[in-house]
Amino acid sequence: MDQPIGIAVVGAGYWGPNLVRNAQATPGLKLRYLCDLDVERARRVLGDYSTVRVSGSLDDVLADPAVDAVAIATPAATHLPVAMAALRAGKHVLVEKPLAAGYTEGLELVREAESRGLTLMLDHTFVYTPTVRHLRELVRGGEIGTVQYLDSVRVNLGLVQPDVDVLWDLAPHDLSIFDAILPDGVRVVRVSAHGSDPIGAGRACIGHLTLELSDGVLAHVHVNWLSPTKIRTMIVGGSRRTVVWDDLNVVQRVSVHDRGADVIEGDEARTQAIISYRRGDTVAPALPEREALRGVMAEFAASITEKRPPLTDGWSGLRVLAILEAASASLAAGGEFVTVRDVRPAEWEEAVA
Amino acid sequence: MDQPIGIAVVGAGYWGPNLVRNAQATPGLKLRYLCDLDVERARRVLGDYSTVRVSGSLDDVLADPAVDAVAIATPAATHLPVAMAALRAGKHVLVEKPLAAGYTEGLELVREAESRGLTLMLDHTFVYTPTVRHLRELVRGGEIGTVQYLDSVRVNLGLVQPDVDVLWDLAPHDLSIFDAILPDGVRVVRVSAHGSDPIGAGRACIGHLTLELSDGVLAHVHVNWLSPTKIRTMIVGGSRRTVVWDDLNVVQRVSVHDRGADVIEGDEARTQAIISYRRGDTVAPALPEREALRGVMAEFAASITEKRPPLTDGWSGLRVLAILEAASASLAAGGEFVTVRDVRPAEWEEAVA
Amino acid sequence: MDQPIGIAVVGAGYWGPNLVRNAQATPGLKLRYLCDLDVERARRVLGDYSTVRVSGSLDDVLADPAVDAVAIATPAATHLPVAMAALRAGKHVLVEKPLAAGYTEGLELVREAESRGLTLMLDHTFVYTPTVRHLRELVRGGEIGTVQYLDSVRVNLGLVQPDVDVLWDLAPHDLSIFDAILPDGVRVVRVSAHGSDPIGAGRACIGHLTLELSDGVLAHVHVNWLSPTKIRTMIVGGSRRTVVWDDLNVVQRVSVHDRGADVIEGDEARTQAIISYRRGDTVAPALPEREALRGVMAEFAASITEKRPPLTDGWSGLRVLAILEAASASLAAGGEFVTVRDVRPAEWEEAVA
Amino acid sequence: MDQPIGIAVVGAGYWGPNLVRNAQATPGLKLRYLCDLDVERARRVLGDYSTVRVSGSLDDVLADPAVDAVAIATPAATHLPVAMAALRAGKHVLVEKPLAAGYTEGLELVREAESRGLTLMLDHTFVYTPTVRHLRELVRGGEIGTVQYLDSVRVNLGLVQPDVDVLWDLAPHDLSIFDAILPDGVRVVRVSAHGSDPIGAGRACIGHLTLELSDGVLAHVHVNWLSPTKIRTMIVGGSRRTVVWDDLNVVQRVSVHDRGADVIEGDEARTQAIISYRRGDTVAPALPEREALRGVMAEFAASITEKRPPLTDGWSGLRVLAILEAASASLAAGGEFVTVRDVRPAEWEEAVA
Incomplete structure (x- = not known):
């Protein structure tokens, strides 16, 4: 029998307890430590009935050969520093989004992991929901045709970070979902933010991103901490079908619509496009309810x-970071379009060189 | 008893029949003509049981002293030309949105009507729904506090015009609603579009407007002809209450939420704002169901x-036109902010001079 | 060219104006009169622009040879008496539900119409909605398999009649829908009501009907005048598919679910049934929006x-009446099951004799 | 400091794991054992990281003086037998609904607990949701006026037990909720079921209960294992307000409507009641999201x-059992009304004697 992978969770704050619970429930993983500078907090997270060890020292945890991997849920x-220390100690790393505070830092981690042959994975949780897995199949399998536009709304009364x-708090969700479902990941040329x-919090509480993808498709993301009602809707417009995901509609999250407008080519002289409208049925696929973090x-x-490489590898984390950095630059520049770094693995660069 | 106001409807296309029906049902109005170049079409609109006269000649209609006013539903x-002819013939004018094809043309109409002391009114239909009337009271009456942000979504599978x-097809609805509910009308400094x-129709089928209002408030409008599902939501964020209008929720269109985030002022040295969250009840006001066009x-x-002056007078039409023109300029310039004309009645200009 | 059918509407109360409007818009019909004892009310319904004649005398209307048919919207x-007079004058009759105040009276009308070869049709309006037409196809076409149960809820704050x-006010809608969609019409053996x-109105304001159909299927109808919210849901459970109709979900009224439980036959000795569960996709058919009364x-x-014979002929009206009479008897008897009359056309009785 | 209450969970099947999790998280409780005949199943429930002891012997568990209380989640x-053994061993008992397989058995448990001064509590989980707690306040605090009717629908594709x-599987939820919110508990005179x-499962898969409460109010419960869609709605009609609870509307579960019909008393001679209609606002109270089982x-x-005594004491369990037994008798008798036992504590009987 294979040895289970020894894992330590670092960070016992908001998200850490979820990692602890799911690490314990995942076959093949063996939770060794919950590590937090605040040892008491870590103890409270584990509760009175746990055999898992608590540690206040990252060094101690990384020094333990029974630890093969760490899951990082710190700011x-x-x-x-935390992920780099783990990689240098030879540990595989799962890290909360965003990968790092900036693109350059993120790239350091990716390169370190690649050079050591270690897994570096992003906890882009939504990507592992049954909904996004299905969306991915629909888009990549060609069922919706060519993607024509993307629109994502993620608003609710949220904690002002x-x-x-x-943008940095919420948009990583939308961007990582785009990244997972688009055939080549989310390749953005320019972004306007x-x-x-309005409440004087000292940072944007409402944000709008307009993304120009490399194939000319426009995507839009609306994130908002101040809305009294929760709205979580994503529309993936395709040439054959359009998918609407309404995450609050618990009995029918995903609807695949055979509805849309198509241009029928007229002769050259026509200046007016001839439009035809499809008004077909809607299909709501049966999807399981499963906790994404388990996935x-x-x-x-x-x-x-x-x-x-995992589905949400370091490169996916970098693509998201590159967009966020450009978005911040656009925001500072009053919304003008800012070019997004082209994120490509080294092999790709060598291959085309 | 007062004489009823004789009215002629000009244009028997998509919207004209609605004007005909509502003109007939309105006390104080007497429908004299339905006028359309296509006389047969006008006849079909009236049906086999009507005593209303049909005319193919605008001149004839305007020459009839029994006609006091015209309602224009032409492209x-x-x-x-149609509205100007009517005004010059001394008729009051009700005109479909937008007021005219451009700001300068619209201003001509406004000046003509003012100089002649005639009513020039925009058919900004949504403004006359029970919902917007109530929104107007909530906002102008101070119940929601200071407006902090506006967000409007109007998407569905619509006819590609x-x-x-x-933007020109759908956004006038959102802009005219903003104009009606904001205490000073919709005063926009700059707009980014x-x-x-994506379908190659030859014009934008999806549009996003970011409006910077004169008091610094940001408003956003998302319009879309290609969405398979209809979404019509407006959020009016206020410092005391936030209103969510979901027009498709027929049993509860308007919800007034006592939910939101407020910054509590800390001492000067604090760099972090202290945020408090309100999580109070929601009130859904009882609103009548009434046809807006009747209003x-x-x-x-x-x-x-x-x-x-009517509630939606020529100036409100001009404010909407000014924003649309700036939006088109921004669209052509790749989304950069474009300054919007300051629309003010002449008296105002004189008063401040 | 065929002559249009001359029609008179009798009754200018709540429903009459809808008949007037739709009679005027229907090709093949020519509206001759609106007849009401209250001539002023009839005039108001027609408005100031109509060429349709008003009459306060049913006799005069029936004496006019230009009238071929009457549509009755009286209590x-x-x-x-009204329908009988019309039939005896040789006129075709369309009558509001219920067909008559009781089964025996209704049967008189059916026999009179049959003996004269005249159309006697029930205005079971819901049967002519795109939704019920589609339900009818789904059920009769076998797509949902054998009907296993029916459940209908029709509650809202309604006028206490x-x-x-x-039961007499609202349940005719549900019963006539059952009648339209079931392959042999709604054949009920027994009913419990x-x-x-609770408000002391002098008659039931909330009602529950349990219907035992002739094939053993149980159907349930819940009607309620007192509910503050409107609920209009019908579930048609089938052996292959189950249809859920939520009439307030304007973007998706009908959902056809491939979800359900099936008994897999075990060997004789097993006392426990083996159940398997289907959890397949849901399909929402594209349905047009069309006014039912036009149909x-x-x-x-x-x-x-x-x-x-029309789709909703006199016999369908009698089947509904028979159930309502039995329901009233059950209500009076404290809910015990009461046998429902077997309603069959005379030819059928002769054929099996 | 007080000693924590030592608790053992008996039964590691469907519900047991939830008891284990919540017992561990509740201050004042100390989980000592998870007990199940299938020791391996119990071990799997606890997982690899638990210090809680597993036992296959109820006797051993009950013999341990560190166990003060047991929570029973067995069939x-x-x-x-399980609860009786626990009570006789001097342990407090929390038991899943229904209290016992029949009324007489349940009464034995209640009497045993009372004679020993031990807590006997029903796990009527829904009663501890924020929603039902609020409903209880609304009803008992008089805010909705006199209760006029109750209607509960609990349908979805459920496991055929x-x-x-x-009725025995799902209706205990509805009945225990009625019991919690009505001022004197759910006092039912007669029940018709x-x-x-329809699928030949060997037992009712769809059920309708009509309950005649002691004050004449009629309550209705619809439970259904076969519906493809989940519906969980309860209406509590009151003389001043009516509450609608839609448990699937996660953003607004509870709506308190100032809408309804009232009879205005006319003079004696009037045979027609005069009805007035209230059409006021709706209030959705802010409710926390909290796990009911924690409560x-x-x-x-x-x-x-x-x-x-706990909120859901043995008598509440008996009231539910009495209704279920009468419902089964009514079902067997074709739906006729069956009298429900009058459930009253002994003291009450002595007091009125």
């Missing part, structure tokens, strides 16, 4: 065991 | 009788 | 022209 | 510590 600003604006801070942990374990 | 490009893009034509006609009649 | 208690209880009058009028005209 | 048929029909087994455990601990 973004600490991702670089002390360190990041609403508008933001607003995250399973993929982390599988990618380590199978020595392959 | 936007014809609004200037042959002459205008989706992004658009997309349009009643207001038209009342403004003529009472010799006062 | 149920008057259906027998002065002459009938909630419970009712409640009622078109069917009335067609049945006259084609000399064939 | 209903075993509730009597091998040992009980849908209709059921249907169950907290109440169990508090009732033991404070030596007081």
Whole structure:
């Protein structure tokens, strides 16, 4: 029998307890430690009935050979040092979004992991929901035809974060979903960002991103911490079908619509396009209800065991970071389009060279 | 008893029949003509049981002293000549949105009407729904506090118009609603517009407007002809309450939420704002179901009788036109902010001079 | 060219204006009169622009040879004399539900119409909605398999009727829909009715019907005048598919679910059934939005022209009446099951004799 | 400091794991054992990281003086022996619904607990949701006026239970909610039950209960295992307000409507009631999201510590059992009304004697 992968969770704050619970429930993983500078907090997270060890020292945890991997749920600003220490100790790393506080830091982590042959995985949780897995199949399998536009709305009364604006807090979800479902990942040429801070919080609480994808498709993301009602809707417009995902409609999250407008080519002289309208049926696929984070942990374990990149690898994290950085630059520049870095693995660069 | 106001409807196309029906049902109005170049079409609209006269000649209609007013439902490009002819013939005018094909043309109409002391009214239909009337009270009455942001979504599978893009087709609804509910009308300093034509229709089928209002408030409008599902949501964020209008929720269109985030002022040294969250009840006001166009006609009649400007007067039409023109310029310039004309009645200019 | 069918509408109350409007819009019909004892009310319904004649005398209207048919929208208690007079004058008859105040009276009308070869049609409006037409196809076409159960809820804050209880007021809608969609019409063996009058209105304001159909299927109807929210849901459970109709979900009224439980036959000795569960996709068929009453009028005209029974003929009206009478008897008897009359056309009785 | 209450969970099947999790998280409780005949199943429930002991012997568990209380999640048929053994061993008991397989058995448990001064509590989980707690306040606090009717719908594609029909499986939820919110508990005089087994499962899969409460109010419960869509709606009609609880509307579960019909008393001679209609606003109270079972455990601990009856005591369990037994009798008798036992504590009987 295979040895289970020993794992330590670092960070016992908001998200850490979820990692602890799911690490414990995932076959192939063996939770060794919950590590937090605040040892009491870590103890409270584990509760009175746990055999898992608590540690206040990252060094101690990384020194333990029974630890093969770490899952990091600390503030973004600490991702670089914590993850780098783990990689240098030879541990596989699962890290909360965003990968790091900036693109350059993120790239350091990716390169370190690649050079050591270690897994570096992003906890882009939504990507592991049954909904996004299905969306991915629909888009990549060609069932919706060519993607024509993307529109994502993620608004609710959310916590105004002390360190990041609403774009950095919420948009990683939308961007990582785009990244997962589009055939080549989310390849953005330019981004324009508008933001607003109507309550005087010191950072944007409402944000709008307009993304120009490399194939000319326009995507839009609306994130908002101030809305009294929760709206989580994504529309993936395709040439054959359009998918509407309404995450609050618990009995029918995903609807695949055979409805849309098509241009029928007229002769050259026509200046007016002839439009035809499809008004066909809607199909709501049966999807299981499954906790996404369970899938995250399973993929982390599988990618380590199978020595392959995980679905949400470091490069996906970099693509998201590159967009966020450009968005911040656009926001500062009053919404003008800012070019997004072209994120490509080294092999790709060598291959085309 | 007062004489009823004789009215002629010009244009028997998509919207004309609605004007005909509501003109007939409005006390104080007497429908004299339905006028259309296509006389047969006009006859079909009236049906086999009507005593209303049909005419193919605008001149004849305008020459009839029994006609006091005209309601114009012809293509936007014809609004200037048709409305100008009517005004010059001494008739009051109700005109479909937009007021005219451009700002300058619209201003001509406004000046002509003012100089002649005639009513010039825009058929901004949504303004006369029970919902917007209530919103107007909530906002102007101070119940929601200071407006902090506006967000409007108007998407569905709509007809791709042959002459205008989706911004000119749909956004006048959102802009005229903003104009009606904001205490000083919709005063926009700058507008940024992004658009997309993913089906190759020759004009934007998806549009996003970011409006910077004169008091710094940011408003956003998303219009879309290609969505398979209809979404019509407006959020009016206020410092005391936030209103969510979901027009498709027929049992509860308007919800007034006592939910939101407020910044509590800390001492000067604090760099972090202290945020408090309200999570109070939601109130859904009881609103009548009433046809908006009936209210349009009643207001038209009342403004003529009472010799006062209508709620949606020519200036409101001009404010909408000014924004649309700037939006088109921004769209052409790749989304950069474009300054919007300051629209003010002449008296105002004189008063401040 | 065929002569249009001359029609008179009798009754200018709540429903009459809808008949007037739709009769005027239906090809093949020519509206001759609106007849009401209250001539002023009739005039108001027609408005100031109509060429249709008003009459206060049913006799005069029936004496006019230009009148081929009458549509009756008077109180149920008057259906027998008004419809009988019309039939005896040789006119085709369209009558509001219920057909008459009781089964025996209804049967008189059916026999009179049959003996004279005249159309007698029920205005079971819902049957002519695109939704019920589609349901009818789904059920009769076998797509849902064998019908296993029916459940209908029709609740909202409704007018407490002065002459009938909630069962007689609302349940005819549900029963006529059952009648339209079931392959042999709604054949009920026994009915049990419970009712409640919590506000002291003098008649049941809340009612529950349990219907035992001739094939053993149980159907349930819940009607309620007192609910603050509107609920209009019908579930048609089938062995292959189950249809859920939510009439307030304007973007998706009908959902066809491939979800359900099936018993897999075990060997004889097993006392426990083995159940398997289907959890397949849901399909929402594209349905047009069309006014049902337009379809009622078109069917009335067609049945006259084609000399064939209409979809909702007198027998369907009798089947509904038979159930309502038994329901009233059950209500009076404290909810015990009461046998429902077997309603069959005379030819059928002769054929099996 | 007080000693924590030592607790053992008996039964590691469907519900047991939830009891284990919540017992561990409740201050004042100390989980000592998970007990199940299938020791391996119990171990799997606890997982690899738990310090909680597993036992296959109820006797051993009950013999341990560190165990003060047991929470029983075994099949209903075993509730009597398991709970009786626990009570006789001096342990407080929390038991899954229904209290026992029949009324007489349940009464034995209630008497045993009372004679020993031990807590006997029902896990009527829904009663501890924020929603039902709020409903209870609304009803008992008089805000909705006099209760006029109750209507509860609980339908979805559910597991066809091998040992009980849908009434015994699902209706305890509705009945225990009625019991919690009505000022004197759910006092039912008579019950009529209709059921249907359209798939041949060997027991009713669809059920309708009509309950005549002691104050004449009629309540209705619809439970259904076969519906493809989940519906969970309860209407509590009151003389001043009506509450609608839609449990699937996650953003607005509870709506308090100032809408309804009232009879205005006319003079004696009037045979027609004069009805007036209220059409006021709707209020959706802000409710926390909290796991109900946490509240169950907290109440169990508090009732033991404070030596007081819990909110859902044995008598509430008996009231539910009495209704279920009468419902089964009615079902067997074709739906006729069956009298429900009058359930009253002994003290009450002595007091009125």
